[in-house]
Amino acid sequence: AVVSTQSTGVGEFHFDENGMSRTDGHQSHFDEESRPDLFFWSLDGDDQQESLEDISDYVTMGNSAAASLFREYINVLEAVRFSSVCPEKLSWKVLEKNDEVWTLEKVGSVIQCMAGVANIRATETEIADFLRDPRTRFSYDQTLYKTNVVTEINDDLRLIYAHHRAKHCLIGHGRDFLYFQYDRREGDKRILAHASCTHPKCPVDPQIIRATMYETGFIIEPLPETGMSSGVYVVKMDPGGYIPDALLRWFKRKQPKILFEIKKYFER
Numbered sequence: 001a002v003v004s005t006q007s008t009g010v011g012e013f014h015f016d017e018n019g020m021s022r023t024d025g026h027q028s029h030f031d032e033e034s035r036p037d038l039f040f041w042s043l044d045g046d047d048q049q050e051s052l053e054d055i056s057d058y059v060t061m062g063n064s065a066a067a068s069l070f071r072e073y074i075n076v077l078e079a080v081r082f083s084s085v086c087p088e089k090l091s092w093k094v095l096e097k098n099d100e101v102w103t104l105e106k107v108g109s110v111i112q113c114m115a116g117v118a119n120i121r122a123t124e125t126e127i128a129d130f131l132r133d134p135r136t137r138f139s140y141d142q143t144l145y146k147t148n149v150v151t152e153i154n155d156d157l158r159l160i161y162a163h164h165r166a167k168h169c170l171i172g173h174g175r176d177f178l179y180f181q182y183d184r185r186e187g188d189k190r191i192l193a194h195a196s197c198t199h200p201k202c203p204v205d206p207q208i209i210r211a212t213m214y215e216t217g218f219i220i221e222p223l224p225e226t227g228m229s230s231g232v233y234v235v236k237m238d239p240g241g242y243i244p245d246a247l248l249r250w251f252k253r254k255q256p257k258i259l260f261e262i263k264k265y266f267e268r
Contacts, residue, residue, distance in 0.1 A: 050153060058153050058197070062182030066193040068215040070186055072106075072234050076115045079104055095252075100263065103256040109236075111214065112248065116233045116256030122266040124222045124229045128190045130265070131218055132183060134160050140261035143254075145174065150202050156183040160194075161202050175211040175239055178202045193217040212238040233259050 050058075079092035080102055087093065092115065096103045106113035120127055130136050134147045146163040153159070158181050165174035182193045196213045204210045214236035221230045235255045243251075 050151065055153055058157055058159075058180055059182075061195065061197065062157050062180055062184070062193060065180075065195040065215045065217070066182055066184045066186075066191045069191060069193045069217050069234060070189075070219065072115070072215065072236075073219040073232050076104060076117060076232055076234065080117055101257055101260045103253065105252060106236075111236060111238045112251065113234075113236045114252050114256045115235070116231075116259040118231050118259040118263055119223065119228050120231050120259070120263050120266055121228050123227070124188075124190050124220045126266070127218075127220050127229055127231060127262070128183065128192060130262075131192050132181070134162070134181075137162070139265060140258055143174075150178065150199055153180075157181070159197060159199055159202075163208065174208065175241075176205065176208045177211055177213050179213045179216075181217075188222055190220045191217065192220075209239075209241045211240050214238070231259055231262070 075091045079087075079090045079094060080097075082090060083094040083097075091107055092104045093107050094102060094104050100118060102117040104115040104117070106115075122130075134149060137144050137147060141164075143164040144162060145165040146161075148161050150159040150161050159178065160181055161176065161178050163174060163176040178197060178199060179194045180197050182191075184191045184193065194213055194216045196211075216235050216237065217233075219232045219234075222228075223230055233256060239248075239251075
């Protein structure tokens with residue numbers, strides 16, 4: 001197995017057959033020049049291509065997740081627009097609003113279901129290209145410990161492994177995810193949809209609780225003649241196992257504000 005450590009100018013990252021991970025715990029900001037090489041999962045002697053049936057299944061799941069995410073996007077924007085008029089008739093509740101990011105929670109949801117809304121000083125293409133690259137998540141999600149691309153189905157669809165650790169949020173060994181990332185356009189909007197999936201290259205580790213990600217992701221809409229875009233981030237997940245209520249409340253506040261970190265990245 002190849003083992004190496006790459007210094008990026010924003011911290012050090014460790015590479016081996018298990019992926020890319022933080023080694024210094026420092027906050028990270030990735031410019032194009034300092035971004036570590038994209039890591040693709042590789043197993044010795046395993047060069048098998050995905051079957052056409054598997055590809056079709058992943059594409060179907062991607063389209064379904066993107067459609068569900070877009071429906072939630074409409075509901076979230078409706079809640080932002082009418083929260084002060086008729087909040088009792090809305091499916092989302094505004095928890096906090098300021099000049100930077102609005103945070104919301106879905107009413108009556110039995111899973112963790114949050115959203116953030118913000119305007120970002122970048123084009124829709126710039127933001128989407130930034131978010132498509134799993135390495136950049138180190139710069140805006142401080143719970144991310146390790147990530148890698150398991151396989152790339154096509155230009156718009158890839159499977160990603162992510163291991164999250166946070167002493168305030170995910171106890172024990174943290175949580176890991178295996179999810180697909182699907183990039184789709186809907187009119188002038190860009191949808192980056194994520195949801196949990198399975199793949200033989202990435203079985204469940206009995207030492208880590210694998211959380212379930214439902215329709216999650218970003219919807220980015222250009223704001224004409226402003227050089228800005230509107231970003232909506234929806235998170236729907238079941239962390240699995242036991243997590244104290246106080247830590248879940250922390251997680252609810254933290255996740256939607258990922259948009260604030262993305263705003264800071266583009267405003268530097």
